[in-house]
Amino acid sequence: MSSSEPGRPEPLSPGRLTEKSTASVALLEAGGPDRKAAIHIPAAFSQLFKTELDWDYTTVPQTQLSRRPVYWPRGRMLGGSSSINAMMWVRGFAADYDEWGNLCGSDGSWQGLLPYFRRLERITGATDPDHGRSGPMNIEPQRNPNPHTAAFLDAAKELGHTVEPPQHSNAHRLLADHGEPATRRPVQHRGRIPQARP
Ligand SMILES: Cc1cc2nc3c(=O)[nH]c(=O)nc-3n(C[C@H](O)[C@H](O)[C@H](O)COP(=O)(O)OP(=O)(O)OC[C@H]3O[C@@H](n4cnc5c(N)ncnc54)[C@H](O)[C@@H]3O)c2cc1C
Known part of the structure; x- marks a missing residue:
């Protein structure tokens, strides 16, 4: 392997x-x-x-x-x-890591983990200063992306949502319309997670 x-x-x-x-x-x-x-x-x-x-x-x-x-x-x-996995490289959302950081110490926060992402990655066409460039894990964009993905993202833009490039350092900070990380809202509605920081 x-x-x-x-x-x-x-x-x-x-x-x-x-x-x-x-x-x-x-x-x-x-x-x-x-x-x-x-x-x-x-x-x-x-x-x-x-x-x-x-x-x-x-x-x-x-x-x-x-x-x-x-x-x-x-x-x-x-x-x-x-x-057996799909070989997708997804860093995850900073807001989620920050929540772990709040619970178990700053080593688990986004800033605490970012050096490890960088150290692991070797991203083809890296544009973001936060992208790893010389790590052991080769990461490249999809060679034949499904056209429906682009259409979906275009539709999202048309509706006024921000679309960030993959693995972009801001992507994990995207806020939904109400100023909350989109991924957290369904759980918040169950009242288990405190309000997101601005
Ligand atoms: C279908 C699928 C798609 C996925 N797609 C992605 C993706 O695209 N991107 C991504 O980042 N993640 C993906 N994941 C998740 C990711 O692969 C897992 O989170 C990760 O591999 C878990 O690592 P692990 O070391 O905890 O466990 P595992 O990788 O499952 O390793 C456990 C190992 O222990 C062995 N083992 C178990 N019991 C014993 C025993 N008693 N004795 C000896 N050996 C034993 C198992 O055979 C296995 O090799 C996917 C997972 C699946 C199942």
Whole structure:
């Protein structure tokens, strides 16, 4: 497996452990090797579902889904679920990290974690100063993006929403119309999370 595939950081941990020491690292894995071609083709990941490379779990019945159980794929091979995943690189929203930072210390905040994102990334065509340029994980834009995605984003712009480039340092700070991070609103409505900071 190449350690430079997006969304697949798993070989980095043993790599980092041995990087600066002579320690030997024992890697225990219930599954087999990761040689199958579909493992290394982002769009082919669903071909691995319910095969011998998948733990093929099913959740308990979900109350919010009319008690339907849900199929829950998990990789069973070297690389684990990273070898069955869609290889999308998504940093996440700063507001969510900041919330963790508030709960467990600033190391978990967006600013606390940003150096680690940068250290991990090697983003093709990086434009943002916050983009990593020389890390072990090669990240590039989709080669054949679905035209519907562009149409959807154009429609969002037409409606007055701000559309930021992927992995842009502001993207995680997008605020919805009410001055709240859009991702947080549904939970806020249940009254469990305090109001967002401006
Ligand atoms: C279908 C799918 C698509 C996804 N798409 C993306 C994506 O595009 N981008 C992204 O960032 N994330 C994605 N994810 C999520 C991401 O892959 C996981 O969050 C991540 O791989 C979890 O890493 P982990 O080390 O916690 O667990 P895992 O990667 O699941 O590793 C656990 C490993 O332990 C092994 N194991 C389990 N039990 C035992 C045992 N008893 N003895 C020995 N070995 C054992 C398993 O076989 C597995 O190899 C996706 C996940 C799935 C399932």
